[in-house]
Amino acid sequence: MSRRTFRNGIHGVLVAGVIISLLLLAPAVFNWAGRGGHQMQPQNSAAQMDERANQRWFRGHPRLTAQPRPDGLTPFGQDFKPDTPRDVRGLIATSIGYVNLKKPAAVLDGVPAEFKTQGPSFKSHGKGGLQDGVNIIQIGEASLNSMGYDRIASEAGKFGRVLGAIPDRGILVKGKAADLARLAAQPFVEATGVHYGAYGLDPLIGQMPLIQKSRAQSPVLDLQVKLWHGEDAQAAKGRLQHLLGAENVSDYSMDGSVLRAKAKRSDLAKLADDESVEFATEVPEFMLNNSEVPVILMIGNTEESFNLARPFHELGIDGGGSGALLCTNNPTLACTTDANCTGGGLCRLQRLNNGTAQVPPQIVAVTDNGITADAVHFSQTATQVGDFSHPFPSPSHRKIHAIQNVEDDGTSCDGLLFGSNTHGNVVAGIIAGAPGDFGLTYSKAIDPADGVPLQG
DSSP states (O other): OOHHHHHHHHHHHHHHHHHHHHHHHHHHHHHHHHHHISOOOOOOHHHHHHHHHHHHHHHHOOOOOBBBOOOTTTTTTTTTBBBBOOOOOOEETTEEEOOOOOHHHHHHHTTTTTSOEEETTEEEETEEEOOOOEEHHHHHHHHHHHHHHHHHHHEEEESSEEEEEETEEEEEEEHHHHHHHHHHHHTEEEEEOOOOOOGGGGGTTSSSSSHHHHHHHHEEEEEEEEEEETHHHHHHHHHHHHHHGGGEEEESTTTTSSSEEEEEEGHHHHHHSTEEEEEEEEEEEEEOOOOOHHHHHHSSSSSSTTOOOOOOHHOOOOOOOOEEEEEEEEEEOOOOOOGOOOOOOOOOEEOSSSSSSSSOOOOOOOOOOOOOSTTTTSSSSSOOOOOOOSSSSSSSSSSSSOOSSSOSSSSSSTHHHHHHOOOOHHHHHHOOOOOGGTTTTOOOOOEEOOOOOOOO
């Protein structure tokens, strides 16, 4: 073999080797480049469907933002946090921390003096302290194991009214200090302590994030107040009305065992010290969405709906018909561009029941007691019930095509600017209301407890 032939052969082998190496290296290079975040990772169909479902949900539901609360509303201060030791055996669980009844100051020193006041009947003894009202009686571990809770509760009931039990090995007893001192002398009692007002308040009062701006920034707290079991609810309600004002205290539960109270920070100590009050916390907010009804109507249930899917709406089948390109200032004039419209009109797709659409919108007749035309569910624009080109009611109106008066002319509960919501208005709104046409996703609601509007 000649030297030239040998060199050519070696050159060919090297070139082939380089090409093969590049082919082997290319996938690794592309994979390495993808790690920098520039390569799109393929998604499976389930993940894509889930993403679309999430996007659909957020298009139809508001992204709510918590409103800031002013300083000075919380009872114990914004920096207060209940202490939770690693070993809580033998300690009494309270809302402000775990308490050693014989040395309660370790926890009580962290709260303002007004929430740990002792009554005139307070008495100190070797096992702790007692006063008239509700007290905590801690049972010895050995006695609890040998006697059982039921027997001990029965014995304690001879000296006062047993209200319940709390960890660790504590029972709550209401009575006179003199009678409870005899209970404390029983061999099964390990320690006793006063149920201070601080134990009956939620430390998060005044700090709970709220959606409603007016409520969040108000110095008045909206509280639910739970009464001890067996208390005279009417008597307790009367005392709190005397303290806070009759208009600020009402029943929150059907049996009256939970009251709703409007109070200021300065009222909390006296409220918590009432002999009938077990616990007070802020009333939580509720936001109701009629999200399931459309899904049930389209699919039949929500359990198999894949995140409340609305297949008809997704395909544009929503009862509004196909619509037609019409001039905004003349809803009977067909057009293809803005140039076809005169007088400043614009050529836009409009879904009206005036014979212009190839597929007309569906018309629903509601036989009920009213409709509020100036609500965004039905008004022609966000600020007008109707306009010159879309009079109310008429076939060219966005929602209300006709009203047949029976007993009144519509100027009673559902009259303009009345702000009412009759049953007929609610039914019509569920069927055809579309405030989302104006980009609105959060509606005004009325608090059933006091009739005050809830504002987004």
